[in-house]
Amino acid sequence: MITTVRVRYAETDQMGVAYHANYLVWMEIARTELLRSSGLSYKEMEARGFMLPVSKVGVSYRSSARYDDEVEIESNCAKVMVAGLRIEYLVRRRETGELLAEGFTEHACVDSKAMRVTRLPDFAREAI
Amino acid sequence: MITTVRVRYAETDQMGVAYHANYLVWMEIARTELLRSSGLSYKEMEARGFMLPVSKVGVSYRSSARYDDEVEIESNCAKVMVAGLRIEYLVRRRETGELLAEGFTEHACVDSKAMRVTRLPDFAREAI
Amino acid sequence: MITTVRVRYAETDQMGVAYHANYLVWMEIARTELLRSSGLSYKEMEARGFMLPVSKVGVSYRSSARYDDEVEIESNCAKVMVAGLRIEYLVRRRETGELLAEGFTEHACVDSKAMRVTRLPDFAREAI
Amino acid sequence: MITTVRVRYAETDQMGVAYHANYLVWMEIARTELLRSSGLSYKEMEARGFMLPVSKVGVSYRSSARYDDEVEIESNCAKVMVAGLRIEYLVRRRETGELLAEGFTEHACVDSKAMRVTRLPDFAREAI
Numbered sequence: 001m002i003t004t005v006r007v008r009y010a011e012t013d014q015m016g017v018a019y020h021a022n023y024l025v026w027m028e029i030a031r032t033e034l035l036r037s038s039g040l041s042y043k044e045m046e047a048r049g050f051m052l053p054v055s056k057v058g059v060s061y062r063s064s065a066r067y068d069d070e071v072e073i074e075s076n077c078a079k080v081m082v083a084g085l086r087i088e089y090l091v092r093r094r095e096t097g098e099l100l101a102e103g104f105t106e107h108a109c110v111d112s113k114a115m116r117v118t119r120l121p122d123f124a125r126e127a128i
Numbered sequence: 129m130i131t132t133v134r135v136r137y138a139e140t141d142q143m144g145v146a147y148h149a150n151y152l153v154w155m156e157i158a159r160t161e162l163l164r165s166s167g168l169s170y171k172e173m174e175a176r177g178f179m180l181p182v183s184k185v186g187v188s189y190r191s192s193a194r195y196d197d198e199v200e201i202e203s204n205c206a207k208v209m210v211a212g213l214r215i216e217y218l219v220r221r222r223e224t225g226e227l228l229a230e231g232f233t234e235h236a237c238v239d240s241k242a243m244r245v246t247r248l249p250d251f252a253r254e255a256i
Numbered sequence: 257m258i259t260t261v262r263v264r265y266a267e268t269d270q271m272g273v274a275y276h277a278n279y280l281v282w283m284e285i286a287r288t289e290l291l292r293s294s295g296l297s298y299k300e301m302e303a304r305g306f307m308l309p310v311s312k313v314g315v316s317y318r319s320s321a322r323y324d325d326e327v328e329i330e331s332n333c334a335k336v337m338v339a340g341l342r343i344e345y346l347v348r349r350r351e352t353g354e355l356l357a358e359g360f361t362e363h364a365c366v367d368s369k370a371m372r373v374t375r376l377p378d379f380a381r382e383a384i
Numbered sequence: 385m386i387t388t389v390r391v392r393y394a395e396t397d398q399m400g401v402a403y404h405a406n407y408l409v410w411m412e413i414a415r416t417e418l419l420r421s422s423g424l425s426y427k428e429m430e431a432r433g434f435m436l437p438v439s440k441v442g443v444s445y446r447s448s449a450r451y452d453d454e455v456e457i458e459s460n461c462a463k464v465m466v467a468g469l470r471i472e473y474l475v476r477r478r479e480t481g482e483l484l485a486e487g488f489t490e491h492a493c494v495d496s497k498a499m500r501v502t503r504l505p506d507f508a509r510e511a512i
């Protein structure tokens with residue numbers, strides 16, 4: 001699954017490139033679209049009482065995204081665990097295909113009423 | 129009431145100055161401290177079932193804040209209305225006193241259960 | 257000119273709606289696309305040595321955008337001045353057409369070498 | 385070195401906690417103060433022609449920071465390399481001492497004129 005974002009002026013910093021924390025936001029957007037494409041929107045998942053907060057994140061930066069660049073985020077569900085999942089990402093400059101970053105996020109499945117970690121529900125497991 | 133923030137690298141953009149939308153965030157911080165100094169923290173206000181969403185905002189930018197600058201936000205409750213209030217702000221560079229921006233926010237008082245505009249509660253009215 | 261953005265999880269706050277300062281970022285995206293559609297990208301304008309920093313902003317909030325909503329920003333160049341311009345915006349929820357906010361930004365034209373306000377160059381004047 | 389930030393309303397998301405990408409911003413603030421306390425401000429370092437872009441980041445989230453919480457970030461320079469450095473962080477809720485997250489950042493030293501990786505200059509090496 002590939003999702004495209006365009007770098008916002010608000011996302012640049014005074015080095016003249018996209019501020020590094022924004023890659024986490026782009027990875028979140030890619031994840032949202034990955035879930036949507038599997039037939040299960042994250043919005044719906046929260047509506048059914050489950051959340052997927054980030055428990056771990058890692059990013060290696062290779063090159064810089066610049067203002068107005070189109071950036072492609074390739075996301076892939078790398079692992080489904082009993083009570084969570086791991087998603088991996090490759091971030092590229094669309095025009096050139098150059099790799100900008102690679103990263104991952106791990107998520108716990110949380111029951112939003114009890115506010116505790118719970119088994120990933122079957123409807124999510126099947127969709128993913 | 130004067131509140132000080134230091135400009136974060138994350139808040140700069142590629143013009144090499146603080147991105148304009150961050151002034152709204154700084155005004156929110158000043159507002160939070162203004163309420164706290166009046167004995168009524170906004171956190172407590174939300175806990176009691178009232179919210180103060182922004183209904184209107186205006187900012188005039190005079191000069192630029194730069195990375196690592198200390199910025200002073202002077203906030204002042206300009207008007208208390210039946211179901212809301214208006215706060216005005218002056219933003220200055222601490223080192224020089226130079227005026228960077230002036231602005232205002234208007235807030236509706238919202239009952240967070242009914243999700244509708246309501247009379248500003250007496251405990252808030254007295255504090256402010 | 258209408259530009260569409262989807263509300264990011266990162267853009268929500270604990271009221272469960274899009275944080276008010278993000279409307280300024282969306283207006284910046286709409287402005288970028290408005291310039292691009294006129295044949296003059298803002299990136300190119302900066303490359304030619306001109307910047308359009310925000311000198312004034314105003315927003316009236318009517319209703320709330322929520323996570324994953326598609327939001328349409330209608331932007332319109334309301335006034336071209338000697339050394340700046342004014343753009344006006346209407347922000348709507350795409351699904352329902354409901355008006356979420358209306359606002360404006362005013363911009364000074366700045367020569368990025370001399371770092372001072374200058375006449376809006378002819379190539380920009382013609383495009384806009 | 386311990387740096388304290390207060391969680392901004394802008395930093396919360398609709399889960400009612402601080403959005404995970406903000407921990408990277410807090411770590412940047414802690415890093416800025418760590419450098420300042422060593423007698424070398426990062427602002428001065430950029431003025432002398434050196435930048436320290438983030439090349440790698442990792443965060444493990446243990447618990448959630450909430451609006452208006454005071455959060456302490458303990459930062460420690462874990463490793464000085466030929467052309468970069470590694471900083472490690474512990475993030476705690478000030479009131480209770482509870483660990484919220486632990487993380488690290490790695491930085492390349494970049495010559496901002498040549499725009500390439502360079503040896504960490506002696507003045508930085510001595511300060512750190």
